[in-house]
Amino acid sequence: MIRLLWRDLTLxxxxxGGFGLGLGFFLILVTLIPFGVGPQSDRxxxxxxxxxxxxxxxxxxxxLDRLFALDYEDGSLDLLATAPLxxxxxxxxxxxxxxxxxxxxxxxxxxxxxxxxxxxxxAYLWMVVTLAIGTPALSFIGAFGAALxxxxxxxxxxxxxxxxxxxxxxLIFGAxxxxxxxxxxxxxxxxxxxxxxTLATIALLPFAAAAALKVALR
Amino acid sequence: MMPDLGKYATDVYAAYAISLLLLAGLIWRTIAxxxxxxxxxxxxxxxxxxxxxx
Amino acid sequence: MASIWEWANxxxxxxxxxxxxxxxxxxxxxxxxxxxxxxFFFTPDDYRQGATVKIFYIHVPAAMMAINIxxxxxxxxxxxxxxxxHVSALxxxxxxxxxxxxxxxxxxxxxxxxxxxxxTYWEWDPRLTSFLILLLFYFGYMALWEAIDNPDTAADxxxxxxxxxxxxxxxxxxxxxxxxxxxxQGASLSLDAExxxxxxxxxxxxxxxAGYVLLFITLVLLRTRTEIRKRRLSAIExxxxxxx
Numbered sequence: 170m171i172r173l174l175w176r177d178l179t180l181x182x183x184x185x186g187g188f189g190l191g192l193g194f195f196l197i198l199v200t201l202i203p204f205g206v207g208p209q210s211d212r213x214x215x216x217x218x219x220x221x222x223x224x225x226x227x228x229x230x231x232x233l234d235r236l237f238a239l240d241y242e243d244g245s246l247d248l249l250a251t252a253p254l255x256x257x258x259x260x261x262x263x264x265x266x267x268x269x270x271x272x273x274x275x276x277x278x279x280x281x282x283x284x285x286x287x288x289x290x291x292a293y294l295w296m297v298v299t300l301a302i303g304t305p306a307l308s309f310i311g312a313f314g315a316a317l318x319x320x321x322x323x324x325x326x327x328x329x330x331x332x333x334x335x336x337x338x339x340l341i342f343g344a345x346x347x348x349x350x351x352x353x354x355x356x357x358x359x360x361x362x363x364x365x366x367t368l369a370t371i372a373l374l375p376f377a378a379a380a381a382l383k384v385a386l387r
Numbered sequence: 388m389m390p391d392l393g394k395y396a397t398d399v400y401a402a403y404a405i406s407l408l409l410l411a412g413l414i415w416r417t418i419a420x421x422x423x424x425x426x427x428x429x430x431x432x433x434x435x436x437x438x439x440x441x
Numbered sequence: 442m443a444s445i446w447e448w449a450n451x452x453x454x455x456x457x458x459x460x461x462x463x464x465x466x467x468x469x470x471x472x473x474x475x476x477x478x479x480x481f482f483f484t485p486d487d488y489r490q491g492a493t494v495k496i497f498y499i500h501v502p503a504a505m506m507a508i509n510i511x512x513x514x515x516x517x518x519x520x521x522x523x524x525x526x527h528v529s530a531l532x533x534x535x536x537x538x539x540x541x542x543x544x545x546x547x548x549x550x551x552x553x554x555x556x557x558x559x560x561t562y563w564e565w566d567p568r569l570t571s572f573l574i575l576l577l578f579y580f581g582y583m584a585l586w587e588a589i590d591n592p593d594t595a596a597d598x599x600x601x602x603x604x605x606x607x608x609x610x611x612x613x614x615x616x617x618x619x620x621x622x623x624x625x626q627g628a629s630l631s632l633d634a635e636x637x638x639x640x641x642x643x644x645x646x647x648x649x650x651a652g653y654v655l656l657f658i659t660l661v662l663l664r665t666r667t668e669i670r671k672r673r674l675s676a677i678e679x680x681x682x683x684x685x
Contacts, residue, residue: 317585381597
């Protein structure tokens, strides 16, 4: 299992799409927003939590369609499916690898991006916390979507259409945590909801994803 | 015969009109497709009858 | 011994729907028209909402159908996963466009109904927002069916999507309530407050709802028949391609 994780991590980094792509996209998005809505700091401060979260969603989407597709195409997914490791565990490891190469860098980069968008200083910690808790859910939900669309030619756009609505609860609670944190209100409820969602997706979605992969491999 | 809808006339008529149009469109498409597929299937099955067995 | 599953057999399905549909279509048309005519022409204006209360008769049944059709798709998807009844899988596929149209109607009429209260056509009211999310789920489900060539694979994958989507749909409903609850309490389209009203509004609503349900049943049976025929057509065409 560790070997599988390491293999996916090195593949992601070597293919050049790994750490850099998600972060680069995040930076570009954060740069575009002020051009779109104007540079007034108070307006940017208001929309910063939402923009950072939406940016995280979109950045996670980027590398999802390659999650299973490469292995599916060259036959390694068949091998993994028949290996002693249960397919659910394979899904879990790949989702974890995706998080390490996409979600985790976002968590680290978030304060810098928040700074560019005049994020309220009180909200910095909450931004990092909520992204850290929420991005694993994005990876696992994304893995499910990738499993559904693995056999579909050019399934990237369909993947986005399927996955983005599933991201909505994580987005709602995540952005709400940051907004409440900025205002000094209690963040307990949305934080707990978000943690609950992440735990549930990690525990349950690998089964759904594995079922979808088995169908595609038939 | 039409009830007096007061100032909300356009709203109510618009709501009814759009909905009924959407439903009519759905019903039309459903029936049209049903007929087309039925015809295609009948043609295909006729070909099946007349084709010498492979 | 005939069990209820016998009716799900494609040949039997085609046979009994062939007999039932014409009758069903007529009954649906009558009930549907009766409900709307009663509601539109023979109900009084609400003292607060004026004549816009009449929108109730197209909006509420459509909204109910939007959700219940997805529930039906969930049930038929489960039946496919467990018992591999092809008719069940095709019925789910057939129901989706109907559910999508119902969702659109619910959204449009909901927005029009809300305008006198909100001042604008769209206000991200929690209820309507949930329907917008439901619309996205319908789109995704239909898109997945279209994207996959093999019918059994498509049935399997869309069933899994429907299952997972249902959980997220419920989750989103609560998330959206959380997202917008404190802000527009008074202005939100609280249908519950309105529906605890006089029978003069409620009885025609019941007829309208019945009309919508019957319309759905008629349409989904007809569409399922078309799907069954399409599958047979594809099978024949594939054989022709192979044997030349």
